[in-house]
Amino acid sequence: SIPEQLRxxxxxxxxxxxAGKEDFQREVVRHIETTLARSLYNCDxxxxxxxxxxxxxxxxxxxxxxTQQNQTIRDQKRVYYLSLEFxxxxxxxxxxxxxxxxxxxxxxxxxxxxxxxxxISQEHDAALGNxxxxxxxxxxLDCLATLNYPAWGYGLRxxxxxxxxxxxxxxxxxxxxxxxxxxxxxxxxxxxxxDIMFYGHVNxxxxxxxxxxxxxxxxxxxxxxxxxxxxxxxxxxxxNNLRLWASQPASGEFDFQKFNSGDYEGSIRDQQRAExxxxxxxxxxxxxAGKELRLKQQYFWVAASLHDIVRRFKKTHRPWSxxxxxxxxxxxxxxxxxAIVELQRILxxxxxxxxxxxxxxxxxxxxxxxxxxLPEALEKWPVPLVxxxxxxxxxxxxxxxLYFLQQVEKKFPKxxxxxxxxxxxxxxxxQVIRMAFLAIIGSxxxxxxxxxxxxxxxxxxxxxxxxxxxPDKFTNxxxxxTPRRWLHQANPKLSDLxxxxxxxxxxxxxxxxxxxxxxxxxxxxFVKDWMDIKLANKVRLAKYIKETNGIAVNPHALFDIQVxxxxxxxxxxxxxxxxxxxxxxxxxxxxxxxxxxxPRAFIFGGKAAPGYWMAKTIIKLINGVGDVVNNDKxxxxxxxxxxxxxxxxxxxEMIIPASxxxxxxxxxxxxxxxTSNMKFVLNGGxxxxxxxxxNIEITREIGEENIFLFGNVAENVxxxxxxxxxxxxxxxxxxxxxCDTINxxxxxxxxxxxxxxxxxxxxxxYYLVSxxxxxxxxxxxxxxxxxxxxxxxAEKSISSVALMGFFSADRxxxxxxxMIWNVEPLPEHK
Ligand code: 73E
Numbered sequence: 001s002i003p004e005q006l007r008x009x010x011x012x013x014x015x016x017x018x019a020g021k022e023d024f025q026r027e028v029v030r031h032i033e034t035t036l037a038r039s040l041y042n043c044d045x046x047x048x049x050x051x052x053x054x055x056x057x058x059x060x061x062x063x064x065x066x067t068q069q070n071q072t073i074r075d076q077k078r079v080y081y082l083s084l085e086f087x088x089x090x091x092x093x094x095x096x097x098x099x100x101x102x103x104x105x106x107x108x109x110x111x112x113x114x115x116x117x118x119x120i121s122q123e124h125d126a127a128l129g130n131x132x133x134x135x136x137x138x139x140x141l142d143c144l145a146t147l148n149y150p151a152w153g154y155g156l157r158x159x160x161x162x163x164x165x166x167x168x169x170x171x172x173x174x175x176x177x178x179x180x181x182x183x184x185x186x187x188x189x190x191x192x193x194x195d196i197m198f199y200g201h202v203n204x205x206x207x208x209x210x211x212x213x214x215x216x217x218x219x220x221x222x223x224x225x226x227x228x229x230x231x232x233x234x235x236x237x238x239x240n241n242l243r244l245w246a247s248q249p250a251s252g253e254f255d256f257q258k259f260n261s262g263d264y265e266g267s268i269r270d271q272q273r274a275e276x277x278x279x280x281x282x283x284x285x286x287x288x289a290g291k292e293l294r295l296k297q298q299y300f301w302v303a304a305s306l307h308d309i310v311r312r313f314k315k316t317h318r319p320w321s322x323x324x325x326x327x328x329x330x331x332x333x334x335x336x337x338x339a340i341v342e343l344q345r346i347l348x349x350x351x352x353x354x355x356x357x358x359x360x361x362x363x364x365x366x367x368x369x370x371x372x373x374l375p376e377a378l379e380k381w382p383v384p385l386v387x388x389x390x391x392x393x394x395x396x397x398x399x400x401x402l403y404f405l406q407q408v409e410k411k412f413p414k415x416x417x418x419x420x421x422x423x424x425x426x427x428x429x430x431q432v433i434r435m436a437f438l439a440i441i442g443s444x445x446x447x448x449x450x451x452x453x454x455x456x457x458x459x460x461x462x463x464x465x466x467x468x469x470x471p472d473k474f475t476n477x478x479x480x481x482t483p484r485r486w487l488h489q490a491n492p493k494l495s496d497l498x499x500x501x502x503x504x505x506x507x508x509x510x511x512x513x514x515x516x517x518x519x520x521x522x523x524x525x526f527v528k529d530w531m532d533i534k535l536a537n538k539v540r541l542a543k544y545i546k547e548t549n550g551i552a553v554n555p556h557a558l559f560d561i562q563v564x565x566x567x568x569x570x571x572x573x574x575x576x577x578x579x580x581x582x583x584x585x586x587x588x589x590x591x592x593x594x595x596x597x598x599p600r601a602f603i604f605g606g607k608a609a610p611g612y613w614m615a616k617t618i619i620k621l622i623n624g625v626g627d628v629v630n631n632d633k634x635x636x637x638x639x640x641x642x643x644x645x646x647x648x649x650x651x652x653e654m655i656i657p658a659s660x661x662x663x664x665x666x667x668x669x670x671x672x673x674x675t676s677n678m679k680f681v682l683n684g685g686x687x688x689x690x691x692x693x694x695n696i697e698i699t700r701e702i703g704e705e706n707i708f709l710f711g712n713v714a715e716n717v718x719x720x721x722x723x724x725x726x727x728x729x730x731x732x733x734x735x736x737x738x739c740d741t742i743n744x745x746x747x748x749x750x751x752x753x754x755x756x757x758x759x760x761x762x763x764x765x766y767y768l769v770s771x772x773x774x775x776x777x778x779x780x781x782x783x784x785x786x787x788x789x790x791x792x793x794a795e796k797s798i799s800s801v802a803l804m805g806f807f808s809a810d811r812x813x814x815x816x817x818x819m820i821w822n823v824e825p826l827p828e829h830k
Contacts (some may be wrong), residue, residue, distance in 0.1 A: 015062050018101070025108045027055035048114040049092065052105065053184045056095050060230040064239035071150045075316060077325060077823045079144065079151040079816075082333035082339060084301065085134030085281070086242065088126040088154045088229075089485070089649030093187045095490055098146075098232040124179045125648050125739040127161035127507070128244075130285035130607075131565045132675050133371050135649065137376060138451075138811075139675075142482040143813040145233030146509065148825040154305035156297060157186070157227045157244035160280040165607050165646040170419065170623030170748070172469065174283075174610050185229055186244070191250055192226035194304040195250060202392045212351060216392035221250040222274045224304035234484045234508060237828050242367055247277035247306045252427075284609045285565040286377045292389070295381055299390060302339040310346060320353060326363035328821035331368045331443070334379045334435035340366055340442030341393045344400070349392070355399070367820040368439040368446050369477075370457055371672050374569065378461070380432040397433060401425060404441050404446035408468060421464045440465050440473075445820045449479045450673035450694040452714060477816055478697055479673040480809035483511050486679045490653035493533045494683065498801075503525065504709040512805035517798060527794050534660070534684055534797070541658035543643050545603075551630050554637045557599035558787050561680070562663035563647050563655055566608040566615040569670040573756060574769045575663055576622050577738045578776060580642055583629050584741060586638055594638065598784040601640040605647035605655065617756045619643065626746035652679070659685035660793075661708070661783055665776065667694045667767045669714035678807040684797040686786075688732045690772070698807070702800040708786075710779035711772035720771050724764040731760065746779070 002010050018024050030036050032051035043051075071078065096105045106116040129135060137153065144151040152459045163174040188629045200219025229242040242394055247626050249271040258267040277300050282289055313326055331337060347358035372378070401424040412418040420427070424437045440462065448454030454476030458466050462571040466474060488495040488508055499505045501520055520526040538555045545553050553559075562575050579602050586594065604622050608615035619732050626641035644651065656662075662680040664671070664687055671693040680687055681698060688708040689695040699707050712720060723729050731739075739757050760769060787793055805811075817823050 015058065017059060017062060018104075021104045021108045021328065022590060023106055024055060024101070025112060027058060028052050028108065030110065030632050031055055045114065045118050046122050048112070049119045050182065050184065052109060052119055053092050053123070056092060056099070056101075056105070057184050057230070059099060059101075060095055060232050063232070063237050064230040064241070066237065066829050067239045068241065070826060075170075075326075076150060076826060077328060077821070078312075079149060079821050079823055080305070080327065080329045081140060081144070081151060081153045081331060082305060082336040083134070083137040083153065083155055084127030084300065084335040085332075086126075086153060086244075087131075087134035087649055088138045089653070090123040090125055092123050093489055094142075094485060095232055097484065098142075098234045100235050100558065101229060105294075111390055113590065119652075123184075123650075124181075125161075125640045125650050126179065126183075127177055127226065127648055128155065128158050128281055130162055130281070130283065132673070133285075133333060134480070136479060136675060138649075139480070139482040139485070139809045140813060141231045141242060142233070143480075143809045144483055145231050145238050146236060146482075146484070147810060147813055148236055148238045148828050149232065149240075149813065149817060149823060150826050151240050153231070153240075153242035154301070154308075155242065155244050156278050156281075156301045157246040157588075158278055158281040159246075159275075161606065162648075163283055163610070164279055167619070167623060167645050169546045169641060170620045172608055172616050172619050176280075186199030186227045186383055186414055187229075188246075189226040189228055192308075193248075194224045194245075194307045195221050196300050196303045197221055198299070198389055200391065202395060213352075214392065214395070216345075216349070221628070222277060222300065223248045223250045224300060226308070237830065238826075243305070243308070245278065245301055245437065246298060247274050249274040257604065261420045270402050285610075286372055286374055286567060287609055287612065288377055288379050289611075290379075290381070292385060295385065295389060298335055299338050299342075299393075302336050303342050305336075306346065310343075320357070320361060322573060323361045327365055328823055330816065331366060331439055331820070333371050334439050337368075337379075337435045337442070338440045340438060341396050344396055344442075348396075348818050354402075359400075359403075362442055364444050366439075366443040368443040368824065370436065370439075370446060370448055370453075370462075373453070373456055373461055374670065379435040380426065381435065381773075383431040383433060383680045386433060395422060397438065400441060402436070405698065410467060411461065417466060418467075422468060436461070436467075437664070444473070445475055446473060447475045447477045447816075447820065448672065449477065450480060450697060451529070452669070452691075452696050453672040453693060454701065456669060456714065458651065461799070471799060475819060477812050477819070478694060478806075479675050479678070480807045480812040481675055481678045481682070482809050483508050483682065485653070486656070487682055490679075491533075491657040491683050492536065493536065494657065496529075497526075497533060499530055509810070510803075510805075511808035511810070514802050514805050517802040521795060521798055525778070527791075527798065530684065530798055531790070531794050534658075537657040537683075538660075541603075544654065547645070548645065549642055551626075551642055553601045553640050553642065554599055557601045557637060557640065558661065558784070559603060559658055559660045560783075561603045561605075561655060561659040561661070561663075561685075563603070563605035563644070563652065564674075564676055566606045566618055567614075568614055568618075568767050569758070570668055571665050571769060572604065572606070572622070573618050573777060574665060575604070576618070576625055576641075577735060577769070577773065578780060579625055579629070579639070579782060580741055580747075581734055581777060582633070582780075583625070583632075583639055584737065585595050585806050586635060597638055598787050599639070600784075601642065603642045603644060603655070605644035605651070606685055607647065614756060614759065617753060621742070621747060621753055621756065624752075628747055644780050652676070656680055656685070657683045659683070661686050661688055663687070664689035664692070664695055665711070665772075666690060666692045667717065667772075668712055669717050670767075678804070681800050682804050682807070684801055686793075686800065688737075688776075688783060688798055694807075701806050706796045708779050708783055710775040712768060717768065720768055721764070721766065724766075724768075729765070731769060732770050732773045734777060735760070735770050 028051040031054040036050050038047045093414045110117050161177045165172045199221040224245040227244045231240040347353045426432045542553045622643050656679050666676040675692040690711040691713045
């Protein structure tokens with residue numbers, strides 16, 4: 001660092017925070033003219049975005065540096081959130097809002113000739129995630145910074161995020177998402193690197209004290225390079241760090257021997273192989289693809305992150321026994337479970353601690369969050385693959401398992417079944433490692449993400465662990481969302497209206513204050529403003545639909561939205577079957593009868609995993625139905641069906657505020673939580689849903705009168721499935737009618753949909769569409785009736801929002817901090 005006597009000079013010259021609009025504008029223009037080498041003659045929206053982003057970024061960096069210094073000086077326990085996905089979306093708008101300089105930015109850019117909305121929309125989404133799990137990680141980062149927790153995110157810097165979806169002839173087509181052409185939000189740290197080893201073998205040596213030491217050596221080395229992203233909190237000086245690792249060849253250069261001998265291709269092959277590790281995000285949501293490259297990604301990221309965490313701890317010269325007083329590591333699902341093994345390896349092999357002492361440190365450091373009970377999503381790695389890629393880690397896993405099973409044997413003597421049920425190793429062909437079991441055994445707390453889900457994991461997939469550990473190791477932290485992005489940023493008009501009634505924007509930091517909105521339920525002007533904002537948001541979406549899909553949607557129609565990953569368990573198929581039934585009904589109605597109908601626009605969006613054939617068929621059917629319905633002159637405004645291409649975070653910010661009703665209709669017991677349900681309600685939309693995930697707690701908070709619930713409950717699912725398997729279920733006649741219509745070829749060649757339809761019959765209807773279809777339709781009729789009563793609908797909308805405080809992710813973070821991490825916020829620095 002700089003010598004004491006020079007520091008005054010340095011400090012005088014330190015970068016300063018904006019004093020006002022002119023400062024901001026000066027920085028924007030300076031960046032456009034110098035950093036970007038443009039001028040007022042060739043500055044388009046893209047360059048204006050660049051200038052604005054760089055100017056705002058400078059402000060973040062000033063606070064970021066101070067936050068990091070402050071955290072080092074205070075030297076308190078830190079939280080490390082390990083997630084293979086961070087679905088961040090856009091950063092400029094979020095940064096401006098969190099710095100509380102939106103008005104200044106709007107005026108400032110306006111005077112320079114640019115509309116702030118146009119500038120903001122130039123930004124490419126940071127789409128390093130699939131869906132809810134990745135977006136939850138992003139919301140948590142916002143909250144950690146807003147609440148001043150000393151926290152770091154650790155992830156992978158994918159060169160390609162989630163693919164872009166195009167719809168061609170009604171089918172999904174994937175194209176790569178290269179998002180790094182201009183990314184001002186990351187700082188490559190070429191000086192922060194870690195060498196990561198793969199393959200190789202384990203050798204045993206006896207050291208000078210006669211102790212046997214195991215050394216993992218002779219493997220292939222890949223270099224991890226840190227890329228840091230500043231994470232600003234809302235109206236606080238705290239700016240935390242998200243560290244993403246990129247893979248590079250260890251030497252940094254190609255193989256000169258090969259090059260000189262004329263093998264140019266061979267010389268860069270190793271480089272490409274190394275870079276492949278962080279090249280692409282696996283595009284599967286709630287499915288485990290089980291590919292070797294995925295395991296490589298996991299170890300690469302986990303090993304680099306742990307090295308970094310351990311290096312930071314060692315700088316404080318504390319004894320190892322204090323590690324878990326300084327470090328809490330949260331595992332976002334099982335994807336980072338190898339971190340448990342890696343820390344044990346570092347402590348035992350490198351730092352030469354005794355096994356038991358090391359294991360105590362490990363287990364008091366980690367917490368594990370489970371996000372799904374779907375069997376196809378539970379990670380299991382084949383033993384031979386792990387043996388090949390990470391030989392030392394496999395030995396350690398065996399040892400962990402051995403000691404654990406000895407405990408099991410003590411508690412349940414001679415109980416072979418218990419040993420088999422609890423073993424980390426599943427005795428299949430080949431043997432596989434159950435990563436969730438390893439995560440449980442290596443953590444001090446395990447949590448689910450909504451009450452029902454946390455109960456379900458205790459009574460099903462982890463039942464025997466509850467019997468072994470007792471129930472206290474398992475807990476619940478119901479998911480939440482950040483109201484900064486999902487209200488203030490996505491729906492500025494509503495946020496402004498709320499603040500005008502609640503006396504400022506404090507509610508964005510304490511969402512329970514929304515309760516005070518109830519006082520205005522009878523304030524006619526307020527209610528009108530509220531519904532006018534909803535209409536304006538619908539008009540905006542209708543305009544977008546017209547531009548992108550060419551479909552004219554009446555903004556006064558009931559907007560019924562289902563946007564999320566396409567998955568059979570989420571039951572988009574049930575939704576579109578319902579649409580088909582509605583269409584058939586309308587066709588049979590007289591003109592007089594039609595006058596009573598509520599016009600409805602069904603709006604869908606979401607990506608299918610590229611290899612998930614059934615999900616892709618569902619997309620095709622939605623588009624097939626849309627083609628028929630939207631072009632049927634006889635139907636007009638009464639029914640529209642829209643599939644919005646390439647659903648992502650920035651589109652969600654536009655779509656969610658425009659809903660009247662949204663659909664959260666998963667088979668009971670399958671959706672762990674869901675978080676878009678919370679986003680829709682917070683924006684004044686109502687929901688139709690099943691008794692699943694967080695829908696249950698949303699109902700408890702906002703009241704049954706404000707939600708449209710239907711369908712079977714989780715308790716009945718097993719029996720119903722059993723009945724289907726034994727052919728004891730007659731198909732609902734209405735659903736039969738829908739199937740017949742699809743089979744008639746009305747929506748395109750019936751062969752395309754054969755698999756989808758047979759899943760209901762020969763496939764035993766695993767997701768129970770036929771069991772819930774009739775109550776789904778009945779409930780949709782109730783929605784229509786309720787929508788006709790405009791005042792009643794407005795009352796439901798406002799009173800729901802008033803009671804959504806619980807679902808702020810600030811509440812989640814405080815619960816994690818309290819129950820799992822045992823960390824305190826830092827006092828905010830100047
Ligand atoms: O219910 C959602 C939940 O709201 C759940 O399906 C999702 O996590 C959300 C946040 O808690 C989720 N994603 C995955 N598992 N659960 C997953 C699994 C493997 C790869 C990618 C994502």
